[in-house]
Amino acid sequence: MATVEHSDGTLGGGPDGVSDAALRRRDFINIAAVSVAGVGAAVTLYPLVNQMNPSADVLALASIEVDVSAIQAGQAIKTIFRKQPLFIRHLTPPEIAAGMKMPGDLRDPQSLAERTAEGKPQWLITMGVCTHLGCVPLGAAEGENKGAYGGYFCPCHGSHYDTAGRIRKGPAPKNLEVPAYVFKSDTVVAVGEEA
Amino acid sequence: MSFPWAEEYRPKSGFMRWLDQRLPLPRLVYGAVGGGYPVPRNLNYFWNFGVLAGIALMIQIVTGIILAMHYVPYDQAAFRSVEHIMRDVNQGWLLRYLHANGAAFFFIVTYIHIFRGLYYGSYKAPRELVWMLGLVILLLMMATAFMGYVLPWGQMSFWASKVITGLFGAIPLIGEPVQSWLLGGYAPDQPTLNRFFSLHYLLPFVIAGVIILHIWALHIPGSSNPTGVDVKGPQDTLPFHPFYTAKDGFGLGVFLILLAAVTFFAPNYLGHADNYIPANPLSTPSHIVPEWYFWPFYAILRAFTVDFILGAKLWGVLAMFGAIVLLFFLPWLDPSPVRSGNYRPRFKQFFWILVLDILVLGWCGGLPAEEPYVMISQVATIYYFAHFLIILPILSWTEKTLPLPNSISESVLHGEEREAAPVDLSGVRPATAAE
Numbered sequence: 001m002a003t004v005e006h007s008d009g010t011l012g013g014g015p016d017g018v019s020d021a022a023l024r025r026r027d028f029i030n031i032a033a034v035s036v037a038g039v040g041a042a043v044t045l046y047p048l049v050n051q052m053n054p055s056a057d058v059l060a061l062a063s064i065e066v067d068v069s070a071i072q073a074g075q076a077i078k079t080i081f082r083k084q085p086l087f088i089r090h091l092t093p094p095e096i097a098a099g100m101k102m103p104g105d106l107r108d109p110q111s112l113a114e115r116t117a118e119g120k121p122q123w124l125i126t127m128g129v130c131t132h133l134g135c136v137p138l139g140a141a142e143g144e145n146k147g148a149y150g151g152y153f154c155p156c157h158g159s160h161y162d163t164a165g166r167i168r169k170g171p172a173p174k175n176l177e178v179p180a181y182v183f184k185s186d187t188v189v190a191v192g193e194e195a
Numbered sequence: 196m197s198f199p200w201a202e203e204y205r206p207k208s209g210f211m212r213w214l215d216q217r218l219p220l221p222r223l224v225y226g227a228v229g230g231g232y233p234v235p236r237n238l239n240y241f242w243n244f245g246v247l248a249g250i251a252l253m254i255q256i257v258t259g260i261i262l263a264m265h266y267v268p269y270d271q272a273a274f275r276s277v278e279h280i281m282r283d284v285n286q287g288w289l290l291r292y293l294h295a296n297g298a299a300f301f302f303i304v305t306y307i308h309i310f311r312g313l314y315y316g317s318y319k320a321p322r323e324l325v326w327m328l329g330l331v332i333l334l335l336m337m338a339t340a341f342m343g344y345v346l347p348w349g350q351m352s353f354w355a356s357k358v359i360t361g362l363f364g365a366i367p368l369i370g371e372p373v374q375s376w377l378l379g380g381y382a383p384d385q386p387t388l389n390r391f392f393s394l395h396y397l398l399p400f401v402i403a404g405v406i407i408l409h410i411w412a413l414h415i416p417g418s419s420n421p422t423g424v425d426v427k428g429p430q431d432t433l434p435f436h437p438f439y440t441a442k443d444g445f446g447l448g449v450f451l452i453l454l455a456a457v458t459f460f461a462p463n464y465l466g467h468a469d470n471y472i473p474a475n476p477l478s479t480p481s482h483i484v485p486e487w488y489f490w491p492f493y494a495i496l497r498a499f500t501v502d503f504i505l506g507a508k509l510w511g512v513l514a515m516f517g518a519i520v521l522l523f524f525l526p527w528l529d530p531s532p533v534r535s536g537n538y539r540p541r542f543k544q545f546f547w548i549l550v551l552d553i554l555v556l557g558w559c560g561g562l563p564a565e566e567p568y569v570m571i572s573q574v575a576t577i578y579y580f581a582h583f584l585i586i587l588p589i590l591s592w593t594e595k596t597l598p599l600p601n602s603i604s605e606s607v608l609h610g611e612e613r614e615a616a617p618v619d620l621s622g623v624r625p626a627t628a629a630e
Contacts, residue, residue, distance in 0.1 A: 047285070047289050047290060048261065051284055055265075055284045
């Protein structure tokens with residue numbers, strides 16, 4: 001490519017004879033033009049791809065505030081966070097005690113303390129999405145099957161979660177996901193906000 | 196493809212040979228836009244515009260498919276979804292502005308492409324079908340652009356759909372049923388919006404199909420050229436690649452710079468502010484105009500103000516459609532054997548008068564229907580039809596044309612003696628004899 005083939009159109013082919021590695025003007029223009037076009041095409045791809053990411057109105061609803069004052073110990077509510085069910089559960093002292101234990105059959109070992117806000121182990125806030133294949137587990141509403149460990153039970157494929165939302169039995173691989181949240185006050189929690 | 200000396204496709208690797216025997220797609224591309232398509236060596240930059248129109252269509256399809264991911268064709272939500280695209284969707288403003296201005300640029304390059312054909316006689320034998328397929332593409336583009344303009348469901352959208360479908364209402368007897376069939380009701384409404392969305396999505400692919408026919412028909416005789424003289428031998432042509440890919444590439448760069456400049460710095464310049472008001476069936480904007488690329492036709496439509504045997508409204512509609520239908524007969528209205536306007540001194544003058552006439556029509560079409568613009572557009576409309584129906588046939592019989600060059604290569608090398616003279620190379624070391 002960068003060899004001298006003709007004296008016309010050659011840069012640097014001066015009388016001093018330093019021209020063996022000279023760059024042909026045509027090659028230079030070719031490489032420069034194709035490079036600019038290539039970079040331009042690559043940059044153009046960005047908006048074409050990025051437009052499919054969550055839009056500003058979706059991101060604006062990416063955090064919610066929930067008033068938990070009405071939830072009595074032993075009760076739970078279902079709400080919607082990022083278009084998916086969210087369980088907020090007010091644990092009773094025995095449930096807290098069970099969640100703090102670390103039995104040997106934990107598939108995804110975590111204690112309740114790691115899964116709740118500091119100083120508020122009674123508030124178990126998890127996604128209501130089974131980590132197996134995404135069904136909504138039972139156990140949040142009154143009278144629903146809470147499973148063999150008193151937490152949640154997924155009716156789709158029989159995953160049992162305990163009172164800390166940890167997987168104990170069944171096909172699910174992970175504990176119920178705990179979203180980021182902060183307590184704005186004793187009774188208001190902002191889910192989706194980083195602490 | 197078109198000439199016996201066209202370079203044959205030779206697979207460069209074992210895999211390509213394997214592929215070529217099973218699916219000769221690379222061979223097709225090579226013969227259509229590669230080194231295997233010989234093109235007259237004297238094409239000027241006006242021959243860029245066909246490729247530019249094809250690229251403009253691709254830009255419209257890509258941005259349009261993306262807009263359809265976010266747009267909602269529902270009368271209560273369409274306007275809001277467009278605002279959602281503008282405000283919330285990542286770079287949605289860019290994609291929508293590109294789509295809106297891309298349509299305008301598509302028409303700009305297409306109109307230049309058509310005027311190129313008119314001036315250089317590209318519609319003449321043996322390229323009549325190329326020309327007619329091109330006109331089919333133009334009609335499809337107009338339908339597509341019109342329906343796309345309705346989709347944002349702003350004031351201009353709504354009233355454009357009312358006015359344009361009203362044109363069909365002018366047809367005697369069946370006009371009203373046809374109009375309500377098009378609208379799916381008595382006025383533009385949800386059914387109208389929904390079907391326009393469906394067709395607006397469909398038609399670009401129909402256009403792409405007709406473009407394939409257009410190029411296929413073109414590649415039988417090969418491209419025309421500024422002299423209008425037929426290709427006589429290999430010395431008259433160059434392979435499409437790299438010579439015309441490079442030339443088109445440069446034109447494409449200029450085109451994209453202009454499109455980007457308008458999109459980024461004047462994105463609403465070619466649009467109409469009233470289309471940012473949601474559609475209101477109870478209030479017509481004081482001055483409704485179509486997009487600029489319909490203005491000449493709109494002026495013809497409005498030029499008919501008096502009933503004469505048929506109603507004025509029907510005359511206007513007939514004339515507007517007739518202005519394009521007429522062009523289908525152009526190859527036979529202008530039977531002059533000389534193609535290029537370069538060798539037709541009178542034709543050349545009338546060509547430029549026609550360009551001016553269409554610009555005047557466009558200017559009138561964008562203005563309110565008041566005097567003196569109505570009168571001006573009436574004169575310009577008469578001239579438009581007179582150009583094709585009277586002037587061109589007479590010219591083709593009476594005009595004294597200039598002598599044509601014997602061949603393309605001769606016309607290219609008219610200064611060959613001067614150009615072929617040795618350059619003063621004193622002081623420059625001659626090339627080392629490599630072989």
